[in-house]
């Protein structure tokens with residue numbers, strides 16, 4: 001396999017970046033009055049504005065060449081064709097099949113593994129999920145004491161938590177208010193404690209969500225929740241208050257959950273790509289089957305766009321290539337995710353798993369060490385809160401951080417008059433990052449305000465904004481199920497695009513294993529900690545907890 005660094009397009013991009021060094025965003029905009037039009041792309045009514053990145057036509061042309069050199073079109077065909085693209089686990093990655101069913105408009109794409117259509121099993125499970133959710137939402141499914149379920153507690157972690165939690169908050173405007181939803185992920189007992197302190201056992205339904213049903217944190221929380229419920233209502237009540245979502249029927253049965261109350265998905269759905277599967281049960285309970293199908297439809301439409309749109313107009317392709325540009329040619333080590341939508345406050349955390357668990361890899365698909373950078377650090381927070389926390393660093397820090405601004409045009413809150421302010425802030429931030437404020441302007445302003453010459457001289461560098469800091473804006477007309485589904489699918493495919501250029505497998509996560517093993521060994525007291533730091537901290541733990 002050719003290393004990406006050996007492609008002529010990669011080499012040309014290095015030379016090109018060196019030549020672009022003196023070019024500013026201000027000069028690029030000045031030279032091209034139609035830059036916004038020329039450097040934006042659309043998927044339906046979703047707009048990707050990438051004009052505020054330091055790229056020219058030549059840059060984009062070379063990046064598209066790089067995509068072709070890296071075999072992106074062939075890789076994409078393999079992904080959609082059900083090939084075992086997750087080569088270290090010998091599995092396909094067919095999360096797109098979960099959103100294809102024709103029942104919610106679908107996208108006309110067919111998905112098969114080893115020639116066998118997966119649609120029938122996907123549709124069957126989706127129907128079961130929707131039927132169950134309807135029963136709970138309408139009050140037909142009752143708790144052990146005959147009371148209606150009013151509170152859903154999803155117990156899961158990583159992909160079995162972050163996606164559903166993101167969507168349930170993201171679609172707050174679509175939740176009728178009949179059910180309260182909580183998510184427990186952390187093995188810290190404080191998390192479960194907090195949620196159970198506001199739970200009424202007779203009215204609470206626990207979803208134990210775990211692909212493997214072996215994840216230590218989830219199993220510990222599920223056992224504790226089960227003990228809590230059995231302590232309040234008796235062991236027999238567990239049956240009506242616990243459902244499971246998993247691929248592992250044996251473990252679910254061994255835990256004591258009725259297999260009739262288990263919802264299934266398949267090993268070809270990766271944890272961080274699973275919110276579209278039965279892992280989304282909490283979403284269906286929150287917003288109802290109809291809106292869940294709208295969420296799927298938005299993602300399905302993006303799948304079709306990614307599969308069929310030419311590279312130059314393909315949003316996930318452009319997003320992935322820009323990430324490669326920033327990471328490998330500009331040397332930027334992190335990327336900020338800035339949703340200007342409070343309901344998307346969990347998006348940075350969700351994308352941390354999607355991007356960094358997928359592309360935080362140091363060997364190629366073939367197991368050779370990479371000699372190029374892979375995933376940047378992903379971080380961020382909802383605007384405008386971030387402005388009063390870390391935007392100082394974005395504007396004047398020593399290293400530029402490419403930012404993704406996610407804006408919505410129409411507001412669905414009870415206070416729509418504030419939306420204009422939110423939107424204006426998002427636009428202002430990206431413009432301030434791009435164009436800054438020169439030392440000349442700063443000192444002229446201070447002089448005009450009557451400041452003394454020595455004060456002007458002293459404060460000018462502090463008050464200067466260098467500008468030329470890249471950002472991309474994704475504009476959604478509104479945050480509704482369809483557009484939120486589309487947004488997440490855009491990022492999923494973007495991650496695949498970057499992984500393809502970097503020649504890494506975005507669908508495994510071996511890097512999480514060692515810590516799990518070591519924690520288990522410490523818990524079991526096996527062998528004792530080998531290093532003095534771990535041993536010293538363990539000894540202090542024992543002393544502080546008075547065990548010794």
Ligand SMILES: O=P(O)(O)OC[C@H]1O[C@](O)(CO)[C@@H](O)[C@@H]1O
Nearest residue numbers: 158159160210211212215271512
């Ligand atoms: O759904 P499970 O099997 O409990 O796994 C939870 C999470 O743990 C991981 O395996 C590792 O963090 C993730 O990939 C996954 O989403």
